[in-house]
Amino acid sequence: MIDKTALEKVVAVALEGSDIFIVSTEVSADNRIVVEIERHSGNVTIDDCVKINNLVEANFDRDKEDYELEVGSAGLTSPFKVKAQYDKNCGNQVEVLTSDGRKLRGTLKCAGDTSFTLAVAKKVKPEGAKRPVMVEEELTLGYNEVKYTKNIID
Numbered sequence: 001m002i003d004k005t006a007l008e009k010v011v012a013v014a015l016e017g018s019d020i021f022i023v024s025t026e027v028s029a030d031n032r033i034v035v036e037i038e039r040h041s042g043n044v045t046i047d048d049c050v051k052i053n054n055l056v057e058a059n060f061d062r063d064k065e066d067y068e069l070e071v072g073s074a075g076l077t078s079p080f081k082v083k084a085q086y087d088k089n090c091g092n093q094v095e096v097l098t099s100d101g102r103k104l105r106g107t108l109k110c111a112g113d114t115s116f117t118l119a120v121a122k123k124v125k126p127e128g129a130k131r132p133v134m135v136e137e138e139l140t141l142g143y144n145e146v147k148y149t150k151n152i153i154d
Helices: 004-015 047-057 083-088
Strands: 020-027 032-039 068-073 094-100 103-112 114-124 135-144 148-153
Touching: 004 020, 004 032, 004 047, 020 083, 020 094, 032 047, 032 083, 047 135, 068 114
Parallel strands: 032 068
Antiparallel strands: 020 032, 094 103, 094 148, 103 114, 114 135
């Protein structure tokens, strides 16, 4: 079976000096390898995937280890898996499902080491006003408080 730690080191070497980061690496019991990557600026290209694919194949002999290899982009609407995805998407519209079941939609303002800030629109009726008005409220959520966060594509 392919060693996941060794695989991650090989992929990290391939990405060194680029603006691409690892979202996830998976190695199943039947040696099916899936590597998901994303770019800080712009989109992942087929050339990026081929480069990583070739480097993995150069470091893991198919004659010794029979494996299936898939290298691809994390996907535009896939839930975020790593902090770098939060960093990349600051300023974008996102949907967040909290651990307590609340579904929030808003703008991802910033991402810290343990939490991120989400600006959500909220109706508030000011005192003495006849109609409610929309105001922006900023919520700080810990990464451990959310089930998923993903981009909203309009």
